[in-house]
Amino acid sequence: MATVFRKTYTQHLPKGAKIVQRQGKKMALWLDAKGRPHYDDVTVGRKGKLKIIRHSPTWTAQYRDADGNTVFEGTGCRDEQAARHVLAKLVQRVEHIKAGIITPQQYRMADHADRPLAEHVEDYLEHLKAKTVRGRRVSAKHRENVKRELTRVVGDCRFRRLGDITRDAMERWMNAREEDGMGARTRNTYRSSIVAFCNWCVETDRMATSPLAKLCVADERGDRRRARRALTQDEVARLLTAARLRPLAEFGRETIHRPAKDRKGRRTWTKAPLVFDDLEAAAARARAVLKDNPEFLEELERVGRERALAYRIMVLTGLRKGELASLTAGQLELDAPSPFAELLAKDEKAGRGAKIPLRADLVAEIREHLADKLGCLQTDARRGGQPVPVRLPAATRLLRVPRDFVRILDRDLAVAGIAKTDDRGRRVDIHALRHTFGTHLSLAGVAPRVAQAAMRHSTLELTMNVYTDPQLLDVAGAIDSLPAFSRALTHTRSARIAPTRA
Numbered sequence: 001m002a003t004v005f006r007k008t009y010t011q012h013l014p015k016g017a018k019i020v021q022r023q024g025k026k027m028a029l030w031l032d033a034k035g036r037p038h039y040d041d042v043t044v045g046r047k048g049k050l051k052i053i054r055h056s057p058t059w060t061a062q063y064r065d066a067d068g069n070t071v072f073e074g075t076g077c078r079d080e081q082a083a084r085h086v087l088a089k090l091v092q093r094v095e096h097i098k099a100g101i102i103t104p105q106q107y108r109m110a111d112h113a114d115r116p117l118a119e120h121v122e123d124y125l126e127h128l129k130a131k132t133v134r135g136r137r138v139s140a141k142h143r144e145n146v147k148r149e150l151t152r153v154v155g156d157c158r159f160r161r162l163g164d165i166t167r168d169a170m171e172r173w174m175n176a177r178e179e180d181g182m183g184a185r186t187r188n189t190y191r192s193s194i195v196a197f198c199n200w201c202v203e204t205d206r207m208a209t210s211p212l213a214k215l216c217v218a219d220e221r222g223d224r225r226r227a228r229r230a231l232t233q234d235e236v237a238r239l240l241t242a243a244r245l246r247p248l249a250e251f252g253r254e255t256i257h258r259p260a261k262d263r264k265g266r267r268t269w270t271k272a273p274l275v276f277d278d279l280e281a282a283a284a285r286a287r288a289v290l291k292d293n294p295e296f297l298e299e300l301e302r303v304g305r306e307r308a309l310a311y312r313i314m315v316l317t318g319l320r321k322g323e324l325a326s327l328t329a330g331q332l333e334l335d336a337p338s339p340f341a342e343l344l345a346k347d348e349k350a351g352r353g354a355k356i357p358l359r360a361d362l363v364a365e366i367r368e369h370l371a372d373k374l375g376c377l378q379t380d381a382r383r384g385g386q387p388v389p390v391r392l393p394a395a396t397r398l399l400r401v402p403r404d405f406v407r408i409l410d411r412d413l414a415v416a417g418i419a420k421t422d423d424r425g426r427r428v429d430i431h432a433l434r435h436t437f438g439t440h441l442s443l444a445g446v447a448p449r450v451a452q453a454a455m456r457h458s459t460l461e462l463t464m465n466v467y468t469d470p471q472l473l474d475v476a477g478a479i480d481s482l483p484a485f486s487r488a489l490t491h492t493r494s495a496r497i498a499p500t501r502a
Helices: 080-099 104-113 117-130 140-157 167-179 184-203 233-252 276-289 294-317 321-326 360-383 405-416 432-443 448-455 460-466 475-480 485-497
Strands: 003-005 008-012 018-022 025-031 037-044 050-055 060-064 070-074 255-257 269-271 340-343 354-357
Touching: 003 080, 018 037, 025 050, 060 080, 117 140, 117 184, 140 167, 140 184, 167 184, 233 276, 233 294, 233 405, 276 294, 276 405, 294 321, 294 360, 294 405, 294 432, 432 448, 448 460
Parallel strands: none
Antiparallel strands: 003 060, 008 050, 018 025, 025 037, 037 050, 060 070, 255 269, 340 354
16 A cells, blocks of 8 residues: 655754653653754663654655555655655556556656756766676776766766757857867766766666767867877987986086076075086986985886886886886796786786787896896895795886876986977976887888787778878888889880881
8 A cells, every 4th residue: 555654763852852751652851952942752772772763854655566566755855745645656557567658767867857966977987886897897987987977977967867958059159169268088087987877877777868869079180289200319319318317417417607687585506417428427426425225226227227217118018007007026927938028918918918028138238227126125124023935926016107197208208308398399207208109110111010910909090090100101111112104104115105117
């Protein structure tokens, strides 16, 4: 039988409550924070203590669904008549399902349509928290980005219910953001979040179809905001030298006097900026300054070698920053006939895993680096009175990749004399090292399909059009290597029209 009622719950006797007789039964009289009196029924708790019986401020509907199961559903109504009106609608839906007028799926959609959109977004974020893609959990950073993007789109478009989401509204929003100067790739990121949310609503029977299934995609190729360029061979050499020497050279910078117009307060001197031609001399001065602190000196040398090795690995393997940071000693197969580093599926961007080939000279540098790490570990073990390890634990990280690696690269570029941005607006950042890898594969004459496999790309177009810098390719030389078609054509034509002798 369908009915409405208010749920009851118990709580301890309020402070200062009195037990009185009212309407022929014991009740508790107590005053709330505003001094208003309340009379509540009294019951005995499990431990024999008196408790008061409270009633929920809203009414709950009780009815049977189409399968005969008893359902309890909150109405959200404080008024009994309003709650009975909600109950009548619920019972009417059940009758429609029994009569075949609507399906249970349509019933669930109708139920979800009345819920605030913010509740659906929270459910979607919980889904992402439990979701696994190619063996990897969705990262907390990605969930935060999705939440931020959905919140902005929902707020700007004033979506309140699922039915408010329309293609027209999203197209107006994307056009408005384009006028505000938002890049095409950023607009597509917002588009992807709201489209994925609508697809999830379809999968969970919250919507019949996605209203954004045919929402246009912004043209990223025609509106590239972050174009990267590849480094030349000379620039890579200068970068590796700067990375290796800069941590030490910072302590060997010379002191120079400030001009009177540039003085601030009482400070009349400053440190000279590092330049590439002075790196070796600055490093030599630092060694002289820090000769009495050999441990700190060795740490600076080690930091420089490790930083240069990180750049070199990225240039010679195409590893991304996160993939490089995930590598451990146990993932290196340096003694194999063809040495490689095994990239786990959970750490690779595509989620497939890969075996990254390693050159012989790079293997030698990695061996030296691992031996250095083992020596440090053994030293720490001796100091702590622990057993000296024979080899590095398999879980030991190959390299320390700090969170501010981008800023470190910027400083190394400045010391190496490499412009951060060229005259065409193309930038050099961490990911540009991967562009350098792809470009030099083409420069070395590697077949495009092989280069695609080395880059671990899904399409050849991505390898050739995005990760290959045409400015470094010898296009003019390739054109000069073509045969002289015009001369051959002239010679052929002359032979054809030459008069024949009798």
